[in-house]
Amino acid sequence: MTTINIADTTPVPAEQIAKDLLPQKFGRRGMIWTSVLILLFLTGIIAYFRQLRQGLVVTSMRDYVSWGIYISNFVFFVAISLVGSLITAVFRLANVKWATPLTRIAEIIAVSAIVFAALIIIVDMGRPERMLNLFIYGRIQSPIMWDVIVISTYFVISLLLLYLPLLPDLRILINSKAPQWLKRLYRFQGSFWKGTAEQFKISERSITILCIAIIPVAFSIHTVTSWLFATTYRPGWDSTNFGAYFISGAFLVGSGAVVVAMYVFRKYYHLEKYITEMHFEKMGRVVVLLCLLYLYFNINEYMVPAFKMKKPEEAHLGGLFTGEFAPMFWFAIVVGMIIPIIILLFKKGRKPLPMFITGIMIVVGAWFKRYLIVTPTLLHPFLPMSDVPAAYRHYFPSWEEWAITIGSLAGALLVMTFFVRIYPIIPIQETISESHEEE
Amino acid sequence: MKKNKYILLLSLFVLAYVQQAAAQEKEVVKEMVRLKYYNDSNRVQYLLIESLLRKGNNVAPQQNKAYELYLDSKDNSSLIAKVVTDEAGRAKSFLPPSLKDAWDAGAQHTFIAVEPGEEDAKTELEVAKAKISIDTTSDEGTRSITVEVQKYESGKWLPAPEVELKVGIQRLGAVLSAGEEETYTTDSSGTVTVEFKKDSLPGDEKGNIVLAAKAEDNDQFGNLLITKTVPWGEKVKPDDSFFHQRALWATKFHTPIWLLFMAYSIVIGVWATIIYLIFQIIKIKKTGQSVS
Numbered sequence: 001m002t003t004i005n006i007a008d009t010t011p012v013p014a015e016q017i018a019k020d021l022l023p024q025k026f027g028r029r030g031m032i033w034t035s036v037l038i039l040l041f042l043t044g045i046i047a048y049f050r051q052l053r054q055g056l057v058v059t060s061m062r063d064y065v066s067w068g069i070y071i072s073n074f075v076f077f078v079a080i081s082l083v084g085s086l087i088t089a090v091f092r093l094a095n096v097k098w099a100t101p102l103t104r105i106a107e108i109i110a111v112s113a114i115v116f117a118a119l120i121i122i123v124d125m126g127r128p129e130r131m132l133n134l135f136i137y138g139r140i141q142s143p144i145m146w147d148v149i150v151i152s153t154y155f156v157i158s159l160l161l162l163y164l165p166l167l168p169d170l171r172i173l174i175n176s177k178a179p180q181w182l183k184r185l186y187r188f189q190g191s192f193w194k195g196t197a198e199q200f201k202i203s204e205r206s207i208t209i210l211c212i213a214i215i216p217v218a219f220s221i222h223t224v225t226s227w228l229f230a231t232t233y234r235p236g237w238d239s240t241n242f243g244a245y246f247i248s249g250a251f252l253v254g255s256g257a258v259v260v261a262m263y264v265f266r267k268y269y270h271l272e273k274y275i276t277e278m279h280f281e282k283m284g285r286v287v288v289l290l291c292l293l294y295l296y297f298n299i300n301e302y303m304v305p306a307f308k309m310k311k312p313e314e315a316h317l318g319g320l321f322t323g324e325f326a327p328m329f330w331f332a333i334v335v336g337m338i339i340p341i342i343i344l345l346f347k348k349g350r351k352p353l354p355m356f357i358t359g360i361m362i363v364v365g366a367w368f369k370r371y372l373i374v375t376p377t378l379l380h381p382f383l384p385m386s387d388v389p390a391a392y393r394h395y396f397p398s399w400e401e402w403a404i405t406i407g408s409l410a411g412a413l414l415v416m417t418f419f420v421r422i423y424p425i426i427p428i429q430e431t432i433s434e435s436h437e438e439e
Numbered sequence: 440m441k442k443n444k445y446i447l448l449l450s451l452f453v454l455a456y457v458q459q460a461a462a463q464e465k466e467v468v469k470e471m472v473r474l475k476y477y478n479d480s481n482r483v484q485y486l487l488i489e490s491l492l493r494k495g496n497n498v499a500p501q502q503n504k505a506y507e508l509y510l511d512s513k514d515n516s517s518l519i520a521k522v523v524t525d526e527a528g529r530a531k532s533f534l535p536p537s538l539k540d541a542w543d544a545g546a547q548h549t550f551i552a553v554e555p556g557e558e559d560a561k562t563e564l565e566v567a568k569a570k571i572s573i574d575t576t577s578d579e580g581t582r583s584i585t586v587e588v589q590k591y592e593s594g595k596w597l598p599a600p601e602v603e604l605k606v607g608i609q610r611l612g613a614v615l616s617a618g619e620e621e622t623y624t625t626d627s628s629g630t631v632t633v634e635f636k637k638d639s640l641p642g643d644e645k646g647n648i649v650l651a652a653k654a655e656d657n658d659q660f661g662n663l664l665i666t667k668t669v670p671w672g673e674k675v676k677p678d679d680s681f682f683h684q685r686a687l688w689a690t691k692f693h694t695p696i697w698l699l700f701m702a703y704s705i706v707i708g709v710w711a712t713i714i715y716l717i718f719q720i721i722k723i724k725k726t727g728q729s730v731s
Contacts, residue, residue, distance in 0.1 A: 139691040140702050153709055160716055167723070192727035199723050206719045213712050220705075 014432050021424045021431065022176055024269060034417055037410045044407015047400040048123060056126040058400045063385065065378040065395040070124035072371040073405045076253070077117035077412070078151070078225045079246070079366065083254020084110025084158050085218030089211035098282055100434060101274050101426045105261045107162040108425070109254065112415035114155045116408045123404055143227045150221045157217055161210045164203055167193045168429035182422060222246045229373065235305075235316040236377035245297040249366065252290040256340075256362030259283050261416070263356035265425050274426050277352060284350030287358070291341045298333065315380045324394075325376050328368050336365015469493040470501070474508075474550050474564040476661030481570045485533045488552055490524050500528025506561065509551040510538050513560070517541065521555070542568075546591045567591070569599055569660040573652050573667045575635075582635035582671060584617055586652040588625050588663065598629025602654055606633045608640060609651040609666060615640075617650070635671065642672020 026034060051058050061068045087106035091099040122128045138145045170190025174183060193199060226246035229237035239245070262283070266275040305313045306321070320329045340358045343349035349358070375395055385392070397405070419425075471491040478484050486508055490501040501524055508519040519538065522530035534542065542548065550564045568591035576583045586606055590599040602625045607616040616622075618633040625631045642648040647668050654663040685695045 137691070140694050140698060141687045141689070141691075146702070149706060153706075153713070156713055157709075160713070160720075164716075164720070192724040194727045194730045196726060196730055198726050202719050202723050202726070206716050209712060209716060213709060217709060 013435060017432050017435065018172055018176075018428050020271070020273065021426050021428045022173070023178075023421055023424055026421060029268070030417075030421075034414070037414045037417060040410035041407050041414060044404045044410065047403035047407065051123070051126070051400055051404070052128075058398060060391075060395055060398045060401065062389075062392045062395075064381060064388070064392045065375055067124070067374050067378060068395055069371065069375075069397040069401045069405050070120055072367075072374045073408060074117050074120045074124070075225060075246075075370040075373065076367050077113045077120065077408075078222055079250035079253050079370070080257050080363075081110045081113035081117065081154070081158070081254070082218050082222055082247070082250035083258055084161065085214045086251050086254060087258060088161055089214045089218075092207070092211050093215075097434065098279060100430050101271075101279065102258060102262060102283070103165065103430075104162070104423075104425055104427055105265065106254070106258050107158060108416050108419045109257050109261065110158045111155070111162055112412040112419075114151060114158060115415065116412045118151055118155065119411075120405075120408050123408075143224060143231050146224045147221075147228060150217065150224050154214075154217050154221045157210060157214045161207070161214060163189075164207050164210065165427055165430065166190070166423060167199075167203060168195060169424055169427060171195060172428050173423070185422070219247060222250045229377075234377050234382070235310075235313045235380055236373070239301060239305075241297060241300050245294075245301050248290065248294045248297050249369065252287070252294045252337075253363055253366035255283065255287050255290055256359040256366065259287060259355050259359035260363060263352055263359070265420065266352065269420075269425070271426065274431065280352050280355045281347075281350045284344045284355055284358075287355075287362070288341055288344035291337050291344070291362070295333075295337045295341070298337070312380070312382060316376055319376050319379070320372065325372060329372055332365045332369040332372060335361050336369060337362075467495070471498075472506075472552060472562045474552055474562050475656070476550060476564060476566045477664070478569070478571070478661065479664045480666065481572075483533070485531055486519065486550055488522060488524070488530050488532075490528045490530075500524070500526065502526050502528060504528070505555050506530065507553045507555055508532055509553065510534070510541055511545075511549050511551075513551055513553055513558075519550070546593075564661070566661045567659045569663060570596065571652060571654070571663045571665045573650060573665045575650065575667065575669055583632050584635055584650055584652070585630055585632045586623075586625070586665070587628075587630045588654070588660075589629055590660070598625075598627065599660070600625055600627045600629055602629070602657060602660065604631060604652050604654050606631065606652045607650070608637060609649040614651045614653060638671075640672045641675045642670070644674060644676060646670045646672045646674040648672035 047058075059068065059070075083106045087099055088103045092103070122131055125131060134145065134148060138148070140146075167190050170186050171193045173186045174191065178186070223243040223246065226242040230239055230242035232238065259280070262275050262279065265271055302317070302320070306317050309317070319325050340362055343354055343358050348354065379393065379395065469492070471493055473489045473491075475487045475489070476484070477487065488506055488508065490504045490506070492499050492501050504524045505521065506524070507521050509517045510519055511517055517538070519534060520532035522532050524530045545568075547565065547567050550566065551560045552562045553560055570589050570591075572587045572589075574585045574587075576585065584606055586604055588599040588602045588604070589596040591597075603622050604625065605614045605616065605621070606618070606623050607614040609615075615637065617635045617637055619636065620633075623631040623633055640648055647670050649666050649668050650671075651664065651666045653665075654660060656662060682689075683693065685693045687695065687698070
């Protein structure tokens, strides 16, 4: 491969591409968006300080529901982070060229989600300093230990997969009209990138290795998360279907999030030339396939136990189908899967705006789906406590839990927002290279 | 034919009456309160009160029922304890040191249980003072257990004949008879000798077993118990291998080898790749620096 330099290539398109894709300052809407996110994040921090000071008693978690909204949120974050491996690794290895503009979107979603997945676990612990005990006294036999190992590994791999393809773009950024403080950051991160053939060769090989490595790690991260539940003998969790069920759901929610992000970045930064209707059309096909796959696993997960209706499962399934959790359950199934399938089966449904709406439906449905996986099971223990307080039999998160959860979601969005402000969300160098290849 | 009709009608009336009477009888609620005296190794003496309610054929314990226990007479100086029954309808009290003189003064005593605020005794139990001892002999391979029961009479300890005893080995739930018989009765000298025939019983690590002799609900003396530890059992080394085996539920120091191998192979494999990739970044950096 020859040295690719913007100055060396056909000047007009390359410069135009670079100009279009360079990070831009926040406009008025951007400032409002960022301010709202910071406000929500700070509210979460305040709520967390209250929890630190007073203990987990400020939450609504009691002896029955000891994993509440925090763990639901953790599972959601882990799920959404999986998209990095799908869009970047799977598509890259399969030589799917059209996905190039989406790789960095997927990777930043993965990195920000996995960071907050790790943080939310510490929040759930009540005594964060005890996290250290896990490394001192941890047992490799415990799925919780596997989760800690695999999350940290996935975080490092995702970070590398974000960083390595960014190197050629950093050189462009150093030569851009960015503020000095940003240039210092770019130089610190990538001033050594000269775009030589040797550097490209090492980088390409490293990215390929990363793409291969990230797939089993990504599968492990969500399979292990599913095992946190499935290795217990409890109604709703005691399932051999859980690993595949979680992974299919994770790919769906991640793809939904990418679709939402694609629409927002495209509209806000006027990237219509780079994220085209073709991208929505193709992503629509991917999403509908994932919706059908996840629906299939849901049918397995609920229909088979419902057919047998073993006594311990009865209360759990009854609560989901017709009981306390029925509105949320049917919302998650219908809005999170069935309606998106119907919309996306039609060509018009795979246009940017319907796709954006569908993406939001999938992400919101997926969040509630995680809540339904975690909470209802805990409300039906095999050995109920005698004279159990009424408060233990129901769970509704306290305002501190809501604030921390919303704060963590805002935090993940803030990471993405600041990333887009600093780095190009569509890989500049790759886009230039591909446009030349097409020519 | 008409006569048979009358007989049938009469039978039905009789049957209905009997059923009604039986049903009424079932509804009768009767309170049953029992006192028991225990003398453990001639040192620990305690009383157990048991309070039950019989309703028809059902017997249920009376929980949280208060009683006052007295020695010989119902006055404050003779109060043993104020007790409240547990969920099994039972309450227990030791004889307090303050009543030692009163206990030593007589050969026969009466324990009285009264409900608080009531004058009449709910139940009484008469007990004669007795002591029990156990001894062992081993002669030419024959092992014997000798138990002696004595009663206190006219200021002296005298043999207590005709006391039915269980003599054997204390196991987890009960006393396993040492000989052929289930129970033994003391002779005129107040003793009973039982040949120990339960060889090869598992004991502790040193082969110790606990011999026990007990009189249960004796009309005169209540419950007497004496025990003695002897090295007549088989030495049993406790099987603690359970706690040392490598298993999923064991401590981190006893992780199954296959799991260690799998987990660390994966971790080392993946992290070796990551470290390799970090070195590749360093290589890219060096290449860039050499160009500049």
